[in-house]
Amino acid sequence: MARTILWRLLYALPIAFGVSLVCFMLVYIAPGDPLQTVLPPDANAEMIEIVKRAYGFDKPLPVQFAQWLWRAAHGDFGLSVATRRPVSLEVGGALANTMVLAVFAVPLSFAVGAGLGTLAGCAPPGRLGRTLDRLVTGTAVMGVSVPNYWLGLVLVIVFAVELSWLPASGMGMGGSDGFSVLRWADLHYLVLPVVTLALVPVGIIARSTRAAVLEVRGQDFVTTLRAKGLTELAVVRHVLKNAAPGMLAVMGLQFGYLMGGSILVEPVFAWPGSGTLLGRAIVNRDVPVLQGAILSLALIFVATNLAVDLLQAAMDPRVRRA
Amino acid sequence: MTGAAPLAELDDLRVQFGAGPDAVQAVRGVSLHVMPGEVLCLLGESGSGKSVSMRALLRLLPPQARVTGGVQVEGQEVGRLSGRALRALRGGTAAMVFQEPMTALDPVYTVGQQIAESVQQHRGGTRAAARARALEVLDLVRVPDAARRLDAYPHELSGGLRQRVVIAMALACRPRLLLADEPTTALDATVQIQILVLLRGLQRELGMGMVLVTHDLGVAAEVSDRVAVMYAGQIVEQGPVRDVLRRPVHPYTRGLLASVVRADGVEAPGIPGSPPDLRRPPPGCAFAARCPAAVGACSAAVPAEQKVGPGRTARCVRVGESVAA
Ligand SMILES: Nc1ncnc2c1ncn2[C@@H]1O[C@H](COP(=O)(O)OP(=O)(O)OP(=O)(O)O)[C@@H](O)[C@H]1O
Numbered sequence: 281m282a283r284t285i286l287w288r289l290l291y292a293l294p295i296a297f298g299v300s301l302v303c304f305m306l307v308y309i310a311p312g313d314p315l316q317t318v319l320p321p322d323a324n325a326e327m328i329e330i331v332k333r334a335y336g337f338d339k340p341l342p343v344q345f346a347q348w349l350w351r352a353a354h355g356d357f358g359l360s361v362a363t364r365r366p367v368s369l370e371v372g373g374a375l376a377n378t379m380v381l382a383v384f385a386v387p388l389s390f391a392v393g394a395g396l397g398t399l400a401g402c403a404p405p406g407r408l409g410r411t412l413d414r415l416v417t418g419t420a421v422m423g424v425s426v427p428n429y430w431l432g433l434v435l436v437i438v439f440a441v442e443l444s445w446l447p448a449s450g451m452g453m454g455g456s457d458g459f460s461v462l463r464w465a466d467l468h469y470l471v472l473p474v475v476t477l478a479l480v481p482v483g484i485i486a487r488s489t490r491a492a493v494l495e496v497r498g499q500d501f502v503t504t505l506r507a508k509g510l511t512e513l514a515v516v517r518h519v520l521k522n523a524a525p526g527m528l529a530v531m532g533l534q535f536g537y538l539m540g541g542s543i544l545v546e547p548v549f550a551w552p553g554s555g556t557l558l559g560r561a562i563v564n565r566d567v568p569v570l571q572g573a574i575l576s577l578a579l580i581f582v583a584t585n586l587a588v589d590l591l592q593a594a595m596d597p598r599v600r601r602a
Numbered sequence: 603m604t605g606a607a608p609l610a611e612l613d614d615l616r617v618q619f620g621a622g623p624d625a626v627q628a629v630r631g632v633s634l635h636v637m638p639g640e641v642l643c644l645l646g647e648s649g650s651g652k653s654v655s656m657r658a659l660l661r662l663l664p665p666q667a668r669v670t671g672g673v674q675v676e677g678q679e680v681g682r683l684s685g686r687a688l689r690a691l692r693g694g695t696a697a698m699v700f701q702e703p704m705t706a707l708d709p710v711y712t713v714g715q716q717i718a719e720s721v722q723q724h725r726g727g728t729r730a731a732a733r734a735r736a737l738e739v740l741d742l743v744r745v746p747d748a749a750r751r752l753d754a755y756p757h758e759l760s761g762g763l764r765q766r767v768v769i770a771m772a773l774a775c776r777p778r779l780l781l782a783d784e785p786t787t788a789l790d791a792t793v794q795i796q797i798l799v800l801l802r803g804l805q806r807e808l809g810m811g812m813v814l815v816t817h818d819l820g821v822a823a824e825v826s827d828r829v830a831v832m833y834a835g836q837i838v839e840q841g842p843v844r845d846v847l848r849r850p851v852h853p854y855t856r857g858l859l860a861s862v863v864r865a866d867g868v869e870a871p872g873i874p875g876s877p878p879d880l881r882r883p884p885p886g887c888a889f890a891a892r893c894p895a896a897v898g899a900c901s902a903a904v905p906a907e908q909k910v911g912p913g914r915t916a917r918c919v920r921v922g923e924s925v926a927a
Pocket residue numbers: 619626628646647648649650651652653654655664880
């Protein structure tokens with residue numbers, strides 16, 4: 281097991297390095313000259329030269345990358361072109377806001393998705409079971425195929441505009457800084473974005489859980505369990521324990537997706553999270569913010585995958601005992 | 603033995619998979635019984651319906667199977683049992699040992715957990731007591747170093763040991779009927795013999811009735827009290843093991859006996875031809891097409907089961923002649 285952990289950690293390193301390289305190269309990949317955003321339109325050649333030197337663009341690429349990486353490792357991505365605030369503050373604040381949504385959306389979507397999927401996969405034979413299975417599968421497919429920002433808008437129209445049960449957008453009276461999940465009034469602002477964000481993961485998790493459960497239920501040992509006289513509930517427990525590693529992989533992806541925030545959903549609710557930040561940075565060609573945000577999100581993904589790998593290994597006795 | 607009630611009984615069992623013209627008629631009117639303490643061997647080629655008949659005894663067939671006919675264990679009609687009574691039957695009154703020890707165990711639970719779970723299901727009691735019982739039965743099936751093996755996962759055991767575990771699991775709640783579906787087919791030859799000797803010994807020791815499914819006539823001769831020979835979903839001949847194997851009445855049984863590997867190791871030719879398509883079984887005797895002794899009457903109608911001696915029956919229109927011969 282210790283070897284497994286070490287190997288997975290070693291695998292993660294080159295990935296993290298590659299991601300950093302891509303983020304660094306954004307400056308060159310993005311259309312347009314990066315200097316144009318900081319230079320006045322009528323800048324002369326001398327001025328361009330000065331600015332170039334100031335930003336380090338005169339040095340060879342590997343040196344630039346090394347310097348950038350060194351600073352990035354210390355959380356320094358420079359200043360946002362749009363707000364002139366440090367990128368670390370912008371990204372940190374946005375990530376924290378997205379995290380607030382994720383903290384609720386992750387358990388919600390995992391519980392509902394895995395529950396629905398298990399229900400569909402274990403539906404008893406016969407008309408009732410088939411109907412149940414179709415219902416769940418239908419819901420799951422809808423969850424995946426309905427655009428979630430559209431659903432967000434519909435929810436806003438129904439619950440905020442028509443019924444006035446919930447606020448339409450924002451983070452409450454105190455805004456991003458005054459928000460607290462411990463305050464009842466602030467929690468109201470979470471409901472619609474969390475439900476909207478959870479929709480896609482619910483669909484995906486439900487479908488893959490159903491498939492995994494059906495696959496395991498077809499295996500021989502399930503007949504042995506029945507032949508032992510176990511209750512159907514006990515059989516389902518065995519099935520789920522066998523299906524768990526596969527489900528975990530899917531959930532890990534969805535976890536990463538929720539932590540990343542949604543570029544389409546967050547703006548619908550004017551939620552100042554990483555999705556909204558990314559969207560704005562793209563529009564503003566705010567390369568430092570893009571670099572900081574994308575690198576942070578990518579590293580969260582890498583870390584999630586690593587955690588999933590290790591959890592899977594810990595769950596499987598064939599790996600654990602090796 | 604006459605007069606005593608059978609431990610388990612199939613009465614004109616029919617099992618069909620699917621519906622319409624392409625339905626597979628896997629079992630087509632099987633009647634058999636096992637007495638308490640008796641070993642019945644179910645013989646027959648692959649696909650003849652042995653496993654399906656066995657599973658019917660515990661109602662373990664998949665939902666798409668259509669089952670008709672009587673299935674009784676200890677006088678109870680299995681098809682009409684409530685959920686609770688069915689669970690008490692499975693693993694309690696009657697237990698099953700499967701063909702593939704590699705896939706019959708749950709890979710993510712330890713051997714001890716899997717045995718103890720069965721004990722707790724049927725006897726209740728504490729986890730510790732169930733674990734103690736698990737250790738007891740592992741010792742009973744002579745798993746070496748049983749205390750350590752209790753915490754092993756199936757993949758950590760050899761095929762032979764796994765099959766011992768499966769047998770231990772089946773015996774954990776002292777069943778009165780043991781259904782062993784080709785328990786040794788997947789194992790090495792030397793291990794096969796060990797497992798069979800073990801099974802036979804335990805069956806005697808615990809006084810269980812046992813149905814043993816096998817391809818192997820040698821095993822049947824060694825282990826069983828009675829044999830039933832299946833062909834294409836029907837029992838073509840059954841009776842006490844000595845009589846059937848020494849003086850087979852049905853041409854299929856004779857063919858089987860002739861195709862056994864001889865003592866000198868030369869493999870004798872099998873019966874030429876292949877069994878009928880069970881989606882469209884012939885209207886007459888299913889073996890007629892391959893039978894060296896077939897006559898016109900064979901293809902007319904399925905021969906009835908006829909008594910050919912004490913406790914012996916056969917399905918062959920020429921039964922009278924062959925007994926005389
Ligand atoms: N779930 C199923 N669906 C459809 N057909 C099935 C199913 N289970 C068994 N059958 C069919 O029923 C017939 C009898 O199968 P069975 O497993 O009883 O054979 P068997 O005598 O045990 O053979 P073997 O010696 O290979 O184990 C076969 O033709 C098989 O294809």
